[in-house]
Structure formats: structure tokens, C-alpha cells
Amino acid sequence: MSDFPVSLLKGYEDFMSGRYVEESGRYRSLAEKGQKPHTLMIACCDSRAAPETIFNCGPGELFVVRNVANLVPPYEPDGQFHATSAALEYAVQALKIRDIVVMGHGRCGGIQAALDPMDEPLSPGDFIGKWMGMLRSTADQIPSTEIMTQSERQTALERVSIRNSIANLKTFPCIRILEEKGSMRIHGAWFDISTGELWVMDGKTGDFIRPQA
Numbered sequence: 001m002s003d004f005p006v007s008l009l010k011g012y013e014d015f016m017s018g019r020y021v022e023e024s025g026r027y028r029s030l031a032e033k034g035q036k037p038h039t040l041m042i043a044c045c046d047s048r049a050a051p052e053t054i055f056n057c058g059p060g061e062l063f064v065v066r067n068v069a070n071l072v073p074p075y076e077p078d079g080q081f082h083a084t085s086a087a088l089e090y091a092v093q094a095l096k097i098r099d100i101v102v103m104g105h106g107r108c109g110g111i112q113a114a115l116d117p118m119d120e121p122l123s124p125g126d127f128i129g130k131w132m133g134m135l136r137s138t139a140d141q142i143p144s145t146e147i148m149t150q151s152e153r154q155t156a157l158e159r160v161s162i163r164n165s166i167a168n169l170k171t172f173p174c175i176r177i178l179e180e181k182g183s184m185r186i187h188g189a190w191f192d193i194s195t196g197e198l199w200v201m202d203g204k205t206g207d208f209i210r211p212q213a
């Protein structure tokens with residue numbers, strides 16, 4: 001007997017009798033013709049901030065990279081293992097995606113860890129500490145005076161980090177060249193998981209504003 005989680009099997013059953021039936025033609029077509037997603041989305045692993053759910057997208061629409069705190073590392077062709085960079089490369093060079101969204105969210109545990117690093121790593125590898133170290137110098141610039149509450153500091157870093165990731169995106173030659181030619185659009189977004197509000201980044205000022213539908 002399998003110990004595969006029953007809740008997942010139940011969800012799959014519902015999917016097959018519901019959404020899959022509605023979209024079976026689309027799945028078949030995507031299988032035959034291949035995927036042509038319109039947007040590359042860089043999002044957090046957080047279970048409350050799933051891009052396909054938030055943007056109500058069906059199969060084949062979003063090419064999604066999820067990592068802790070939706071960070072884009074700088075371009076580093078050093079022969080190491082770069083999961084996010086590999087996904088970026090495939091999305092831009094093979095799938096020819098020309099819209100990239102970096103989406104952060106409220107109450108992000110990764111951002112919290114960058115703001116207030118834990119005294120002890122979660123494991124000897126300290127993978128989160130190392131990964132969030134990418135934001136160390138940025139986090140150090142968020143004021144820790146009493147005039148800002150902890151949640152205000154966190155929201156600030158969540159948004160500053162999105163701008164930081166966008167700056168790192170532009171260190172990838174393939175993205176920078178396309179952006180300079182005007183054929184690549186890079187966007188920032190921040191999702192408030194408590195209210196469901198979506199905020200998008202103004203490309204000129206970097207401010208986060210409520211989008212006009």
C-alpha cells in the first residue's frame with residue numbers, strides 16, 4: 001500500500017474530474033505543439049503565494065521559477081549550480097519569453113530571515129543563510145530605529161528586494177541586450193497575502209502602486 005499523501009490523491013481526483021475535463025483540449029494541444037508561455041514569473045516558495053492561483057492562469061501560460069524569497073542572483077558564469085539562472089536562460093533563449101515578473105509577497109519568511117538572521121542555522125549547511133546572504137548589504141540599509149515597526153521594515157525589504165532582483169536580472173547579457181532594444185519588459189509585483197491586494201512596481205520610479213485594471 002502506498003503512503004502517498006491522501007489529500008494529494010483526493011486533490012488529483014478532483015482535478016481530473018473537474019479542471020482537466022474542461023481543459024483537456026488545451027492540455028492535448030500543449031502536449032502536441034509544446035509550451036509557449038507568455039510570462040516568466042519569479043516567485044517565492046511560500047505556499048500562500050502561488051502565481052498560477054493569484055493570476056488565475058491555466059496550463060501553458062506561466063513559466064514559473066520559485067525559490068526562497070523570489071531572489072534573482074547576479075549573473076555568475078562560474079560553473080556552479082545555478083537553478084534560477086538556468087530557468088532564466090531557458091525562458092529567454094529557448095522559449096523567447098519577453099515579459100518577466102519578479103513577484104514578492106507579504107510576511108515572507110525568507111525576507112524576515114534576511115532582516116533578522118537566525119543565531120543558529122537550520123542545518124549545518126545553512127543554505128538559507130547563504131542564499132539570503134545575497135540580500136545582506138541591502139537588508140543592512142533598512143533602518144532599525146524605533147520609528148519603524150517590524151512589519152514596516154519587512155514590507156520595505158520585501159519591496160526593495162524586488163528592485164534588487166530586477167537589477168540583478170539586468171546583469172544577464174541576454175536580458176540586458178533585449179531590454180535595451182526595447183523587446184524585453186521587466187516588471188515587479190508584491191502580493192499582500194492577508195488582503196489579496198496586488199501592488200505593481202512603477203517602472204520609472206520603482207514605487208509600488210495599486211494597478212488599474
Ligand SMILES: [Zn+2]
Pocket residue numbers: 044045046068069070105107108109110111
Ligand atoms: Zn516568501
